Amino acid sequence: MIEQNAAMASAQRIWGLMYRHLALFRRSWPRLLELAYWPVLQMCIWGFTASFLATRNGSPAALAGGALLGGVLLWEVSLRSQMGMSITFLEEIWSRNLGHVFVSPLRPFELVAALIGMSAIRMLAGVIPAALLAWALYAFNLFALGPVLVLFFVNLMVMGWAVALAVVSLILRHGAGAEALAWSVLFGLTPFAAVFYPVSVLPVWLQPVAFAVPASHVFEGMRAALLDGTIAWDQLGWAAVLNVAWLVGAAVLFAAQFQVARKNGALLSIGE
Amino acid sequence: MTAISVTGLSKRYGATLAVDGIDFTVAPGETLGLLGGNGAGKTTTIAMLLGLLIPTSGRISILGHDMATDRFAALARMNFSSPYVALPGRLSVAENLRVYGHLYGVRRIDARIAELAGQLDLEALLHRSAGELSAGQKTRVALAKSLINRPDVLLLDEPTASLDPDTGDLVRSWLERYRAESGCTILLASHNMAEVERLCSQVLMLKKGRVVDRGAPQNLLERYGRDDLEQVFLDIARDRQHPEATA
Secondary structure: OHHHHHHHHHHHHHHHHHHHHHHHHHOOHHHHHHHHHHHHHHHHHHHHHHHHHHHHHOHHHHHHHHHHHHHHHHHHHHHHHHHHHHHHHHHHHHOOOHHHHHOOOOOHHHHHHHHHHHHHHHHHHHHHHHHHHHHHHHOOOHHHHOOHHHHHHHHHHHHHHHHHHHHHHHHHHHHHHHOOHHHHHHHHHHHHOOOOOOHHHOOHHHHHHHHOOHHHHHHHHHHHHHHHOOOOHHHHHHHHHHHHHHHHHHHHHHHHHHHHHHHHOHHHHOOO | OOOEEEEEEEEEEOOEEEEEEEEEEEOOOOEEEEEOOOOOOHHHHHHHHOOOOOOOEEEEEEOOEEOOOOHHHHHOOEEEEOOOOOOOOOOEHHHHHHHHHHHOOOOOHHHHHHHHHHHOOOHHHOOOEHHHOOHHHHHHHHHHHHHOOOOOEEEEEOOOOOOOHHHHHHHHHHHHHHHHHHOOEEEEEOOOHHHHHHHOOEEEEEEOOEEEEEEOHHHHHHHHOOOOHHHHHHHHHOOOOOHHHHO
């Protein structure tokens, strides 16, 4: 009974922080629009590029175009998950509200859970309109990948959260000076994530780097599903294992940086 | 049992000793004033009491909970207000209070918000954005936030800073009444000596991170041979000779 009450209290605190961010969206339609703006814009650019290639080069290019659109849409899952979590945390800094949050009974893991919840909502608000646009304009149905799509989504979201947790840790350590990482860090991983090309295209010495990135295995799996109609369980397995390792690493980093911030007083001056 | 117990509390930042081995206790229902000039260690002490800052050494116990090992149990029964920590300005007052109601595990949140709005004259402000309010209105909202969970221990950092005399007096009257009715323990850091004289039953004088004097306001006035706490404060801040010592 006590454990059940503790779980309910924990859920209420997580919901409290999520409610704070959802209320922001309820009061500002430009914020809602901004969530879908980049994914939709990306889809327009790459969709028309793929259509152009297909008209010039026929069926092989159409297949490659499909893989390109799938890559664009699925990479947005990681990007939006990472940005959604990092920016939600930054919102607390910008509003100078962290002092109140950290002296409430909200546990650090509950803070992370609320950030993850908001990240998932923000990601879906961005990716669903882009997926609908791909279907309406380019007849590309991402959902034709079948149930395995759920596994692709989950792996890419988890990778985004792991990177975001590392970014939040760096913000705790270095303050608002590290906030540019919230927008840029995952773009830096794009060349190694094999979003638009297979890992085999990379120089041999770079391939181990790519194979250490969970997303590279997801995109290898996506191409197998789109081009060959097969499910590459080994690639999905590697993505899951790597994600667990990344998430554990990020959680350890976050816990350590949170303690450092409590020791050096960074929580008092984090917005400055 | 004491509400707040602090033993040998120190905080060092590199070569700077911000708080230097302070000890104090606050009895349940008592209001303790924390006085000191800028850099005396008031904010650092409050941050350690709130668990925002880990002490270099020493021990803090609040409501019987050790803040080093069991701070969340204490935090659920505490609250904090400061004009230097904002509430999200784009949320309405009601939304802000609802957020903190959830964070502090308040049941029947809307009823509690209505109760506080009535007591602090916030009804007309509930649906306005917190960022649009005047300084006085923001202070009352911050106070409502700090009372949302009916705290047993309330930490107030300059609660009436930047308020006009009328609003400041209203807030002080309200705090006096709330403490009398609820039995809440209050720790008040302030630069307003009249406020401290009026609200506090005990005062702790801090200077360069150390407790340099303590006692009931009336006792301090008698000991320093002064008419008000401001003069006592200046005696301490400017290293003037203790009047009795020079006599």
